[in-house]
Amino acid sequence: MLKLGIIGTHWITDQFIDATVKNGHWQLTSVYSRNLQRARDYGEPKHATEFFDDLDNFFNDGSFDVVYIASPNVLHYQQVRLAIENDKHVIIEKPAFTNPDEFSQIEALLQAHPTVRLIEAARHVHTPLFAAVKDQLNEMNTVQGATFTFMKYSSRYDQVLAGETPNVFSPEFAGGALQDLGVYPIYAAAALFGEPDTVVYFPTMIDTGADGKGGAVLKYPDFEVTLNFGKIANSHMPSEIYGLKDTLVMDNIADMTEATYFDENQKAHKLDAVVPDNSMSPEVDEFTKVLEQPNDLNNLKSYETWFKLSRLVNSLTYSLRESAGIKFPNEQ
Structure with a gap:
């Protein structure tokens, strides 16, 4: 079971969580919002059990394996850095980053954390x-x-x-x-x-x-x-x-x-x-396979293909x- 943390409490997050529920291999555990009450109001009806309004605490203390980030574009880079530094897998809403310099820095950070997977959510x-x-x-x-x-x-x-x-x-x-x-x-x-x-x-x-x-x-x-x-x-x-x-x-x-x-x-x-x-649902189903068995050769090939495509985009x-x-x- 993949434990999920989320950043971003709006309609696209609703859709992502619904896809994970349909998939059946995910459990929403942790919600971050700048407003703690909003995190509770959003997460409790979806059976989350951990709520944070401090990002460092979210990544340090949250019990999740994968974070789904759907925050404003300019915040992606710093939030992804924190996730990788805490060895959390990342699913980031498009666009992942605003420029190639940010992408290159994250790619270098991933090399220092080889077990972490970073996937851009491009559902179509x-x-x-x-x-x-x-x-x-x-x-x-x-x-x-x-x-x-x-x-x-x-x-x-x-x-x-x-x-x-x-x-x-x-x-x-x-x-x-x-x-x-x-x-x-x-x-x-x-x-x-x-x-x-x-x-x-x-x-x-x-x-x-x-x-x-x-x-x-x-x-x-x-x-x-x-x-x-x-x-x-x-x-x-x-x-x-x-x-x-x-x-x-x-x-x-x-x-x-x-x-x-x-x-x-x-x-x-x-x-x-x-x-x-x-x-x-199709992207969540594909992401699930890669995150549950990241070292499977077919899954590794899929991940590398997605990452190269993300870099090109x-x-x-x-x-x-x-x-x-x-x-x-x-x-x-």
């Missing part, structure tokens, strides 16, 4: 339907590019319009569209096509100093992948991968529930794959931000 690339898309892509004779879209209006933008600066739109907290919803299409492109030659990002900046939405182009040797993402508008456009006469269409690159392959005669073939009620996200001249205060 672990689903059976994403695997089916990848299999279909490998059968396409020609690839001429792709367009991935994920644009969803954030209720927090109402606060921005009212003159406030919520964390998700604050440069101080490493917020903005690229560092949030943009990570989903970047992950998909990296998982499906690998590392591009060059990248460029064209952001729409908002009053808080963050990017509200934007478009990015990833240039590969023989094609381009265009990414459209944002938090200040809604898009209902599908995502597509272009062959020659054939096309692979996905309803939503981040929350995929349907994918269809149109062959050269434009005949539709719906990809057959299970779509779970909880989109985090971190590098691409930073390069896109750099191309647009977006800097965060903690980096200056």
